[in-house]
Amino acid sequence: MRSWLKANRRWREARxxxxxxxxxxxxxxxxxxxxxxxxxxxxxxxEFDKHSPPVPxxxxxxxxDKLGELGTSIITFSGxxxxxxxxxxxxxxxxxxxxxxxxxxxNGYLLTPERIRRLNAAGLDYLxxxxxxxxxxDVSKKSLKVLDRKLEWLAEHADFDVTINxxxxxxxxxxxxxxxxxxxxxxxxxxxxxxILHDGSxxxxxxxxxxxxxxxxxxxxxSGLFSFAHHDxxxxxxxxxLPNTWHCPAGGRFLYVCEDGLVHYCSxxxxxxxxxxxxxxxxxxxxxxxKPKGCAPFCTISCVHQTAMLDSFRTQPRETLAGILARRKxxxxxxxxxxxxxxxxxxxxxxSHVRDAFGAIVLRMFxxxxxxxxxxxx
Numbered sequence: 001m002r003s004w005l006k007a008n009r010r011w012r013e014a015r016x017x018x019x020x021x022x023x024x025x026x027x028x029x030x031x032x033x034x035x036x037x038x039x040x041x042x043x044x045x046x047e048f049d050k051h052s053p054p055v056p057x058x059x060x061x062x063x064x065d066k067l068g069e070l071g072t073s074i075i076t077f078s079g080x081x082x083x084x085x086x087x088x089x090x091x092x093x094x095x096x097x098x099x100x101x102x103x104x105x106x107n108g109y110l111l112t113p114e115r116i117r118r119l120n121a122a123g124l125d126y127l128x129x130x131x132x133x134x135x136x137x138d139v140s141k142k143s144l145k146v147l148d149r150k151l152e153w154l155a156e157h158a159d160f161d162v163t164i165n166x167x168x169x170x171x172x173x174x175x176x177x178x179x180x181x182x183x184x185x186x187x188x189x190x191x192x193x194x195x196i197l198h199d200g201s202x203x204x205x206x207x208x209x210x211x212x213x214x215x216x217x218x219x220x221x222x223s224g225l226f227s228f229a230h231h232d233x234x235x236x237x238x239x240x241x242l243p244n245t246w247h248c249p250a251g252g253r254f255l256y257v258c259e260d261g262l263v264h265y266c267s268x269x270x271x272x273x274x275x276x277x278x279x280x281x282x283x284x285x286x287x288x289x290x291k292p293k294g295c296a297p298f299c300t301i302s303c304v305h306q307t308a309m310l311d312s313f314r315t316q317p318r319e320t321l322a323g324i325l326a327r328r329k330x331x332x333x334x335x336x337x338x339x340x341x342x343x344x345x346x347x348x349x350x351x352s353h354v355r356d357a358f359g360a361i362v363l364r365m366f367x368x369x370x371x372x373x374x375x376x377x378x
Contacts, residue, residue, distance in 0.1 A: 026071030030255040068098030076103040089122040096123040130165040169197030206241035243297035252289015
């Protein structure tokens with residue numbers, strides 16, 4: 001059963017990628033807040049309160065439907081703590097009914113075997129937990145000591161994919177903890193990612209030498225070729241406090257929808273554009289996605305980087321792939337390009353006639369339609 005669900009998920013991921021390559025006028029990822037309240041109070045976090053009620057379920061369903069009308073590929077529930085919403089399972093089901101990929105970002109505290117089985121039944125695709133330390137402290141209670149039993153339950157019961165995010169940066173007192181957390185995630189068969197803590201506006205806080213050393217060790221654990229966390233250029237520059245040159249697609253390819261139903265660029269740039277989701281149009285998507293963002297060079301919001309990287313594949317496929325392969329080769333000179341990647345290179349990147357032929361086949365296979373419009377990449 002798990003194997004079939006994973007295969008189905010990979011098929012839908014491939015369809016998401018094909019749609020992103022064919023069209024620039026729909027959101028790839030929307031992060032939605034069903035409740036601002038959280039059961040924890042991590043001192044570095046500015047995305048929660050201790051009192052807000054859940055967004056009414058009917059209103060949340062309307063927002064999901066609106067995102068579906070806009071063609072959103074991935075809908076992520078965040079917070080606050082989304083598992084505090086009493087009808088989260090119904091929200092996940094509606095996302096799947098709208099033919100989108102359903103994701104939850106949680107602190108993991110409320111997970112039990114029974115709760116995990118309910119998430120399975122709802123059709124959840126991905127769950128992410130960010131673990132900040134090995135032992136709880138006054139900065140964060142999201143510790144491996146507290147959550148390890150929850151991780152074991154996930155390994156035993158979850159039909160969805162699980163990602164464990166460890167963190168480095170200001171506020172993390174024991175950087176070695178990040179390596180231990182990442183290693184434990186791999187041991188349990190989970191994906192692992194690494195986040196760099198940002199300041200209150202989503203901007204870069206440079207890593208100290210000890211944190212940078214741990215980052216390199218985590219990188220050595222290995223990951224898939226197209227892992228956003230380790231193999232794009234963004235994070236390497238972030239670690240070294242260097243600016244990234246890129247176009248931020250927030251407001252277009254990436255949407256952040258707060259508990260009040262307003263669209264913002266991201267969790268750290270709330271207030272812009274501040275348009276109600278109910279009124280958001282394709283014209284809004286194109287206009288806001290094309291706007292330059294002054295915060296982009298030192299941004300650490302990885303989920304926005306991910307959507308930008310997909311657009312890079314769409315607009316500059318050969319250059320983007322070449323950069324990924326070069327960085328992989330730099331890390332491991334003995335590494336050879338997989339046959340599957342060589343085949344993709346030949347089918348889609350080398351010869352325009354071959355690309356057009358295979359492209360038409362793939363679009364037909366996944367039911368996607370080509371949109372010739374191109375986003376502003378200045």
